[in-house]
Amino acid sequence: MDIVILTIGTIMVIVGLRIFLTRSRALKLPYVCCLNFCMAALIVLYIKSPMGALTAVVYFISSTISSNAIAHTIGEMKKIEKTMK
Amino acid sequence: MDVLPLISILSCILGGIGVILHTDYINKIIMFAFLEAGLIGLITSFYYLDVSIISSILEPIGTVILLLGALKYAHLKRTKKKYSSEVPILAR
Amino acid sequence: MEIEVIKLIIASIICWINFVVVDTYFGLPKKPGVSGAEVIGKKIEKIGGNINGGYFMGNIVCSPDASAGTLMAAIFYYAMGFEGGLIAALLIFIGNRLCNDPGYAGTIGTITATILIYLCSGFIEPQYFIAGMVIAIFTIQGFHHAYASKLLGSIAKKMGRI
């Protein structure tokens, strides 16, 4: 098979398992970001047309926004836990 | 050439099990985003690009709604647990 | 078979250098752009990493900067040739603005990545740049947080951007 797709697939499997196994919430987010990179690359390599590139960029921007929101909420959640304890 | 369906199926399974097993709100929502990534990969592997674009635009909206709900819910539970003992209920 | 592996390694080194230099030049490790990046920076510092490297990784997670720009340049170059890189720069600029980031790092990173891919388009095909960028981001984000943040902190200090 194509080595490019194989390396991206193995990296995505490694990152998927690492998301599943890490304990702390804030350390999961870099793995989620790496996962979004792998998924956007796989989408383009599967669909070679410019429409596939458009799908990949829309998916990447929207998942970066959601991981941004998650990181912001972790900060707020920590503030709530600190003040209320 | 068809690594995308395999990978997205694996990430759907992992995401689904992760949402169930993790107990904290934010962990659950991170696993939900992981599951959603698998779903969008699978939709793209069926060559439905417009459905995939709409689904990937709506995904952060759902995630943000859930995050705001979890935040407000945690805030409410904290304030209720702190004050519920002193303030009698009728004095709300 | 091993020619492809060599091409892959060269592409990942080029992508790694490109996005680290552009991001460090635009002051990403100095301060967290968004409040989410600060949370990640504090957490990485707690587990033994460098605070500036932590801010760098937090900024990569939270807003699409030069790393996303390089990836999008490779993707659009693979799909549409040289003009794709320019379209990627526009889209990454809009993505930066959506994530509350002035947008300098992402757009300049995309343009430099497009130029680099165009220069190497003779013997390295753009699809190797896509995998190279994924390997580069994996070494930064997915491999070992404490070591990566120390490395990024030392690079930022060397470039005098702290």
Next chain:
Amino acid sequence: MNVPYTLIYFYGISIISSIIIGILLKMPLKPNTNSFEGNILFPTVFVALGLTAIAEFLFGLDIILCVIIGVFSALFSKYINRIFPGVDYGN
């Protein structure tokens, strides 16, 4: 890469027209990195290049189209601060 001489010419036209319109609109000359304001060099040039590339991909390039894209991109980057405002946190 199929860029004949005329194509680069079109990109040049759109960049030059966007910079000229930008100067006419009295945008700040010096780009500073942590402000959300649009200035002459930063968003104008890249928006113009991106829009020209999109126009070239969708429908052919023409001199008039390039000038229109230059004007539009200068206007867009003049009021970028109101289209995509930078939110600064209260805390």
Next chain:
Amino acid sequence: MNTMNLVVLTTYIGYFLLIIGVIGAIFGPMTNDPLKRLLNIEVPSMGVALIFLAYNETLALMTYIAVNSVLMLVFVRAIIKNEELEA
């Protein structure tokens, strides 16, 4: 892996997610909390989306995903109102 058993695989994954999600929503860890139960309910709803995908129901899938986010808004609001007014 041609598209034939991709469709079959998607149906199996959809059924798997449905079963796991329903069991998790009922007997899952610490689901006496309504918001955690709502998050558990999302898994079978993604399973239903996969089933729609397997049977090539494009329009149904699109409307289902759109309605899903509005539904989450309604449920989250109901949970918070219930928590405020309950006790």
